[in-house]
Amino acid sequence: MGTYFSFPDLFIWLPLLAAFLCFVINKEQQAKTIAIVFSLFVLGVSVCSLFYLNDDKYLNFNNVNYIWLKYLGASYFIGLDGTGRLLTMLTALAFPMILIATFNTRQDKPRAFYGLMMLTQAGLMGVFMALDALSFYFFWELALIPIYFLCSKWGGEKRIEATFKFFVYTFAGSLLMLIGIIYVYLHTTGRSFGDGVYAQHSFALSSFYMSQLSATEQTSLFALFFVAFAIKMPIFPFHTWQPGAYDQSPTAVTMILSGVMVKMGLFGLLRWLLPVFPLASIHFKNVVIILSIIGVVYASCIAMIQDNIKRLVAYSSIAHIGLMCAAIFSMNEISLQGALLQMFNHGINIIGMWIVIEIIERKTGVKKISELSGLAATMPVLTIFFVIIAFANIALPLTNAFAGEFLMFTGLYHYNQWFAFIAGLGIILSAVYTLNMIRKVFYGSLNAVTHEVKDISWNEKLILLVIVAIIFFIGIYPQPLIELTKESVSTLLMKLK
């Protein structure tokens, strides 16, 4: 095994290598194969990384640290803790699923498409592993830029406007965060590098944790960081870019956006916002929870009247994310555990939802609920899968989301009963719109659009089977994931005391 085996490096460099190969390869069609092979390889690495959990050599962070800008005190510093493992696993799992599920979708210019997809993966992986604020910021943006091009090039009719709105929102948010990063950086203590160079300040996460900012400073910095994360998640009232972007993006990209990318915002809260600004976080927690809960109820209400399936799922995603954000800000062990578990589950479930929607849209050519009817008769297999995934989306017992949402509600209830009660409305509403959609799309009589549709092919079956298996596995036995993140949660709570 050698003395050092660095998973973080592999997580970054494998997708980057794949992206490079995709761009330079001669035959357009091989790009798809390269992307799938590499993403499976990353998945393999990610599964391996889970087994090195308790090895003494890999203490808290299985990390890589190279000097990057020594006069500034920045380093290329990435590493894995429990939360990082969970989310890199989600990323590693999401990409092959998405690529295989959309195998039959013909992309114009596959080389660029798959190259950009793999670049996004590298960026996402970096965000979940970065332990240096400047590296974090670089990866944060690296994940955004390819997505911009993917959506604008391969998306729907109004793609350019929708994507640009998305880009400007997130870009403005991240620049504000950059100011915050700079401010904290200038209040850190110095750091010396091996070769006698001494930097006055440091970008390292550990220095950020020890920055000792006063409560007033934290208040304004909290706002700067929170806006960036809130736009990414998105939290009401920063969500207006999201339905348009989800609707107009190519579905493979929508899956990344909603399955993995929104977790960047939640992850940012856990890794950066709460521990770096504990005083301000405690000060503002009611505000954030109230915003989140408004988001939950508001998005659920809008989802009920949507006729466009993609927008319906987009709004339902806002509702779910809002709940997770509220749980994180409840700041007790149960709620944080639940939020982390649910971050993973939501990723899996929503990708499942999008896969089904993509299949329906590809086979029938419509995405309006009112134009679809009776698909259960022509696509029985798909219907079974979708119903299970939809049940997971409403968090019925035995599904993975039940475990996560149960923990989150328990935590929220411990914090404040009224919040839990109002947020609970979200669950009821989600049952209303999800079941209503199933009824309209899959049941009823066949119409002209759904008359001659064939059932799904082997690759789609395989992926949906995997998703359903994960749903049930975590639904019945969530313990491994909870164990994985237990230490991160207790470390975080220590910092919030």
Next chain:
Amino acid sequence: MNTIILSAIWGVIMMFSGVFVKKSTTQKYIAITGILVIVAFATIELLSGQTFFDFNTRGMIKTDVYNLSFVWIAVFSTLLYFLLSGSEIEKVGPHIGEYFALLFFIVCGIAIAATFNTLLMLFIGIEIISIPLYILTGSDKRNLKSNEAALKYFLMGAFSTGIMLMGIAFVYGANPAGSFYIDNIQIGTGHMSVLMALGLLFMLVSMSFKVSAAPFHFWTPDVYDGAPTVFTSFMSTIVKVAGFFAFIRLFEHAFGTVQDQWQKLIIIITIATLFIGNITAVFQQSVKRMLAYSSIAQAGFMLLALFALNEKAKDGILLYAAAYSFATIGLFGILTKMEDYTIDGFNGLAKKQPILAFATTVFLLSLTGVPLTAGFQSKFFMLMAAVENGNHYWIVVVAVLFAAISAYYYFKVIQAVYFKEPNLSDTSSEIFISTPFKFMLLILVALIVVIGIYPEIIIGWRYR
């Protein structure tokens, strides 16, 4: 020192080259040889501090690693500019040797303006930069717009020169030591005398004019638009950052101790510049005009260095010089190849010229300030400097919000390049792009990315 002497000599050589060499291409190669020599000698001076022309300047020129770094960046950018756009200079008119001669004189002026140590040298440097620029602006003699621009530029420029001279006179007169040396002005930290304050204000106004900071920017769009594109490229990049460098050098050394008294003025100018540059750029249809306003907008960011006036700001201005020059020179180089200067003229460029499209995108991303490009590092250092300054944090927030707005007009071009279909009536799909040109563009792209990842290439010299 090497750069000042050599570029002046080479300017003279170029003037006579037209007499002895008839072929325009040969003249271009003479110019490229010259700039290569200058870059080589600038490198030697930067690395070893050794100058081959050891005159006694009586301390009127003072070199250190910092301003030599800047001179190096300026001459290196000029080299890139010659290599990329040299063949376009040939197309402006028949007097190629003279165009190059004027460009070399400007380089000489830049070197003086970057290393001056007295107010007189500052004045001489700025004038050596300005006068050739007036001529180059009007070099497209048969074009009415070019003539108009040259006249406008000359009148306004002459006016600002007068104001600067008056400022210098006031500062000299009010100065108890009676000295032109910028380190010797002894302004103290208390209240300035009226004369001194007036002198400072005049110099502030005239320097703001030279770097086209609002509200002294009105000449910029017309001049940049009217001048032949290939010269706009030079004056909106290398010349402009040189102006900034001189501006900051002057205010740091001469008036640094009373920064708290003029900082508010700088804040007003910065905000006005950011506002006017960005908001007006949004409404432009012509890419050339958009770039003119974007240069005002970028000036707003560079003004943050003057606001902050600390070590990070010095790093930042070096990075800005490199990042902004490389990207804008590249963009103007591409623009000269386009037949239609409107944003719609870029429609579907990716299908016709993938390399040009890719380079355009990287340049625009860099100007927007997206990470992994040099533009990010330069903005990052500027923001860092402004935050470190400790006063008026809100100005930083305003600056980044304008940076987000700038994404709007830069991305309009990217959208045209990649996501729009080519115009059917357009015949420019036939445009021929030579391989060396593409190669140069890729070099520029590589430089931008390398600086974006590892900015210590540019600023590391200062710490060695």
